[in-house]
Amino acid sequence: MLKIEGAVEEAIAQMRSRIQFLADIPFVFAGSIRQDMDLLFTSPNSAFFKSAVPIHLGPLTFEEFAPWLIDRFEQGGRTIGQDMMRACFELCQNLPGDIQQLCEALWSSTVAGDEIDRDGLNRALALIYSREQKAYEQALATLKSIHLRVLLALAHQGGATPTSKMFMEAAGVRHSNSITQALARLTSLRLIHKTEHGWYFDNPFFRTWLLSREGLADED
Structure with missing residues (x-):
């Protein structure tokens, strides 16, 4: 329909x-x-x-959500520390749906008796990428070079001040209106969104996937 x-x-x-x-x-x-x-x-x-x-x-706070998640891992014989769980929250921008997706991948890529560490997190992300990579590549195929450069700058620099000199240099863009137009295009494609704190990726795993592929802009 x-x-x-x-x-x-x-x-x-x-x-x-x-x-x-x-x-x-x-x-x-x-x-x-x-x-x-x-x-x-x-x-x-x-x-x-x-x-x-x-x-x-809005997002659930770490104090509200993390203890329940840690307890669920413990019930399954898996151990995840506070610092590791906090890293998961930060990666997912404290958004419950994305946190649960990451925790499911952590669960699926471990077995009872495992202690989840940074390597475990990387394996979970690799599992998510394997499921979603086709969608990521399809999204990139719709972008012009300037859109990709701005997207990569967002991944590296964050979206608090996308018209700052530092951000524009990272994106290789000289004029702020070009940044504004690129942000509008990326928003219309549902790749990013704007909040009171700046611009964020709709899918935080798309962001980490981009960061894992250094030199992506050179492939364009």
Whole structure:
């Protein structure tokens, strides 16, 4: 249906036409693609424009989530220390879904009796890459050289100040408006998103995969 022109808009309009008459039934709309969820309720062209109150669920803190995860590993006979778990949280930007994906890979690449260390983390990442590499390569195939350079600069420098001199030098770009246009393109491709703290990868494992492939820009 997503490939049929106008099908999504029609489906959303049909949903709205039914829901608006169910005054006594509350509805919760949830989704993982931030831009699409925002547009659903903030775009004047959407049938659901201003029809719901947006609630953004932020990251879980290490103190809230880590003890439960560590306990689950221990129940399976695996040991993971606080420092190693904190490294997992930092890699995943404290986002629960990505943390759980990484923990599943850690679990799948170890056996009872193992102590998870940096080598174990690298094996887990390799497992994730093996599952997702085709999607990564397809994403890169859609990028122009400048988009790839900005993406690699984001991976290396972070996205707090993408128009700074240091970032622009890392990306090999002279003009800040070129950076802005590249960020807009990468956002439209759902590779990155913007928060109050800067720009972040939608998929943190795509970022670490890029970092593991030094010289990628030279291959373009």
